[in-house]
Amino acid sequence: MTSGMDNLRYTKLPLNNGSGEIPTLGFGTLIPDPNDTKRATKVALEVGFRQLDSAERYRNEVQVGEAMQEVFSGGTIRRQEVFLGTKLWNNNHRPERVKPAFEASLKRLHLDYADLYLVHTPYAFQAGDEQDPRDGNGNVIYDDGVTLYDTWRAMEGLVDDGRCKAIGLSDVNLEQLKEIVRLARIKPAVVQVESHPYLPQWDLLDFCQKNGIVLLAFAALGHSFEPRLLDDPVITAIAMRLNKTPAQVLLAWALQRGTALLTTSKTPSRIRENFDISTLPQEAMVEIREKIKTRYRFNKVVETGIPGFIPRGR
Numbered sequence: 001m002t003s004g005m006d007n008l009r010y011t012k013l014p015l016n017n018g019s020g021e022i023p024t025l026g027f028g029t030l031i032p033d034p035n036d037t038k039r040a041t042k043v044a045l046e047v048g049f050r051q052l053d054s055a056e057r058y059r060n061e062v063q064v065g066e067a068m069q070e071v072f073s074g075g076t077i078r079r080q081e082v083f084l085g086t087k088l089w090n091n092n093h094r095p096e097r098v099k100p101a102f103e104a105s106l107k108r109l110h111l112d113y114a115d116l117y118l119v120h121t122p123y124a125f126q127a128g129d130e131q132d133p134r135d136g137n138g139n140v141i142y143d144d145g146v147t148l149y150d151t152w153r154a155m156e157g158l159v160d161d162g163r164c165k166a167i168g169l170s171d172v173n174l175e176q177l178k179e180i181v182r183l184a185r186i187k188p189a190v191v192q193v194e195s196h197p198y199l200p201q202w203d204l205l206d207f208c209q210k211n212g213i214v215l216l217a218f219a220a221l222g223h224s225f226e227p228r229l230l231d232d233p234v235i236t237a238i239a240m241r242l243n244k245t246p247a248q249v250l251l252a253w254a255l256q257r258g259t260a261l262l263t264t265s266k267t268p269s270r271i272r273e274n275f276d277i278s279t280l281p282q283e284a285m286v287e288i289r290e291k292i293k294t295r296y297r298f299n300k301v302v303e304t305g306i307p308g309f310i311p312r313g314r
């Protein structure tokens with residue numbers, strides 16, 4: 001289905017640490033198969049997405065990098081037009097590990113700078129090269145010798161060095177965010193958390209907006225898990241009425257309430273559909289906020305630091 005003509009899909013939000021703006025409609029690259037990841041990332045750039053999200057934990061930076069290189073070498077899209085973010089994993093929270101981890105990500109991505117670097121979760125795991133360190137009983141080994149603020153100071157150093165334009169946090173709650181904002185020399189520019197109509201996080205959004213921080217909402221379509229947000233009767237009724245798809249309604253809602261977002265698909269027709277969005281009437285925004293009562297968090301990563309959407313063993 002096609003949308004009307006407006007500029008919603010090209011919205012950008014300013015970043016507080018002087019590093020420019022973030023295109024709000026973002027493409028997430030957490031796709032299980034590496035060949036799909038590369039193909040989908042290329043399609044995403046070709047249909048118009050200008051913000052990409054990767055992570056060392058996804059083990060896909062090489063494929064995302066190759067996709068970008070191939071598209072850039074085609075000559076129609078330049079590196080400077082694309083906003084690329086990646087993330088520091090939990091086994092690299094010790095300050096002395098932060099810069100080497102960041103440099104290794106850039107190398108895998110074939111880039112000489114990143115637009116955004118996030119601390120993937122507030123949980124420090126045992127320092128070392130194992131991303132999923134476990135004891136004999138299968139329990140994660142945490143590292144209580146490093147605080148989130150210790151890690152944050154090393155992140156600030158990356159901005160000073162100039163190869164990382166902006167820094168932020170992910171999978172934090174409001175209290176953790178407030179603490180870093182209070183202590184930081186360079187405030188987080190972006191906070192990436194799960195958010196959609198079943199987990200609107202209005203308090204966090206309010207705090208972010210008052211402090212010039214962009215909330216980057218992941219699982220904008222509810223990861224297409226049960227309970228299926230894409231089949232929610234409020235969403236499907238609005239979609240029908242406006243001649244849009246449920247995904248287009250959910251993505252427009254996220255941008256119109258002032259967040260940036262990440263959505264993911266390995267399917268070219270859906271990638272195109274997800275970029276082809278336009279502004280919802282105000283009544284639809286109110287309806288989604290007031291009529292949807294379901295509350296659900298799909299990703300438990302915020303409770304343990306263990307990624308919910310990445311199969312173990314990867």
Ligand SMILES: NC(=O)c1ccc[n+]([C@@H]2O[C@H](COP(=O)([O-])OP(=O)(O)OC[C@H]3O[C@@H](n4cnc5c(N)ncnc54)[C@H](OP(=O)(O)O)[C@@H]3O)[C@@H](O)[C@H]2O)c1
Binds near residue numbers: 266
């Ligand atoms: N910070 C964190 O801890 C964290 C955690 C999770 C995710 N993330 C990031 O956020 C990104 C987005 O998260 P997500 O994967 O949950 O995204 P999502 O967009 O909510 O869900 C993706 C799922 O929805 C399906 N889908 C996509 N477009 C659709 C459409 N138009 N109609 C119907 N189904 C559609 C996809 O299927 P097909 O692929 O089969 O088309 C896929 O199964 C990830 O890639 C990652 O970059 C971050």
